[in-house]
Amino acid sequence: MTCIEHLDDKFDFGKFSGCTFAEVLEYNPEYITWVVQNVNGSMCIFCDSVVEELQLLFPKFEITHRFEIMRNHRIVEFEEAKDCQEKDYYYGRQCNDDYEDSSFGRYAGSYAQDEMGYSDDDIDTIFDGDPDAYWNID
Known part of the structure; x- marks a missing residue:
């Protein structure tokens, strides 16, 4: 799971694996929006701290209402998956059997x-x- 907290954090999946958030923004900013819309929160989330850095250093990158809704949705997915894994570890069962996306x-x-x-x-x-x-x- 990738939790992008800062612009210098690297992606560990996809076509930009090994690239920093800032590098991806410079090369293909649409990919950031694509990740928020298509990659589930148990794989990658963008924390509030990186969004704040993004707004300061890349003011031309438009953070739409939909972007924020989807980002927050992914954070909730991440938290639910984390809770499920913790409970399942404790109870010794498979995770995500009842989790519906x-x-x-x-x-x-x-x-x-x-x-x-x-x-x-x-x-x-x-x-x-x-x-x-x-x-x-x-």
């Missing part, structure tokens, strides 16, 4: 998901699978 793909491009941050599971449950019904929430 809510996705952010089926309704990509909808306002409810991209701007409001609702997951596919949220949209299925709250909006009965209709992402355009977000306007009716009080």
